[in-house]
Amino acid sequence: MPQINPEFFGTQLVWLTITFVALYFVLSKLVLPRIAEVLEARQDRIADDLDEADRLRKDSERVLAEYEASLAEAREKAHAFSLETHAKMAADAERRKAELETRLAENAQKANVRIQEAKSTALANVREISAQTAQFAIERLIGISVAEDTLHAAVDAELAARQV
């Protein structure tokens, strides 16, 4: 068994020491810090990205809340405006209706006055015409001329009797 030949123990220990120590220094000073750096950088990056994602999520939530608030505000405004407009238009209509009614009443009254006038005029004419007609008829029938005043009185009496 070559493993128990002490002839080569010395050289193996020498070279084991050299290579192992050299490897230890190369790894601990050069290689391992670099790997640690990369791993740490990646860890940091992941943490940063998670933070960033969290921040963006909060931002979007905030924007959404703002949007909803402004939407609600606009809706309220629109509602208030429509109520106001409605009231204004109702008042306007009321006012115009009143105006129209007064004007109509005025017109009606004027018309009434005119009708009254026309009626009295017509009545006066009726009296005149009745008297003349009566005078004319009497003259033709019996050939006498009756005084105008008498006729007028007769017509008036008759009209009063008929309650015109």
Next chain:
Amino acid sequence: MARGHSPLAQFEIHKLVEIAPIGGVDPSLTNSGLFMIIVAMLVTGFLILGMRQHAMIPGRWQSMAELSYEFIANMIRDNVGSEGRRYFPFIFTLFMFILFSNLVGMVPYAFTVTSHIIVTFALAAVVFIGVTVIGFARHGMGFVKYFVPDGVPVYLLVLLVPIEILSYLTRPISLSVRLFANMMAGHTMLKVFGGFVISLGFIGGWAPLAFIIALTGLEIGIAFLQAYVFTILSCIYLNDAVHLHH
């Protein structure tokens, strides 16, 4: 069997570059030393080339380099806790050195550094001595209490303390023999069955050949497993020294 074809011939060491002894130690470069250099360079190359891109999203090689880093980092965190971070470079070097030694040994005609007891024992001794020094440095003479189990009657301590000390002292032996024996046995088996393929010829050689293929897969698994076992046991021993409990 001719000398070159012995199943154990693969473990023989021969000098490649003769170097004059310094202070009674022969520092000649052997095939073992050469493969230690290869292993150290492969580990360095694997990690440096893998991390060359420095990419935020790792490629295959970078993933593997990062995976090995995190594997050992997690092992230390789980077994030793945050106090173990200081020893991470050493544990990582230990794991990578053993793992690459085992894997390089799987290449045909390559030499398996960890198949020599002196190498695995030296590594285990470093762990053992290091852990003992850390234990005394952290707890002073209080580290001696580690050998005295809690809640045991005094008369039993007479028996238990020597057992505890003995089990503590045998740690480097079990640690080194486990790795060395696994490596040697696996490679010897491969060689023996390889010999069967040749001696049974074209007709009968297929069965041992199929076996070798399966065994090669198993050996690669063992290469990982033994590196893992050696490292995690080192972590557990380190934990004992750092936290002083069983």
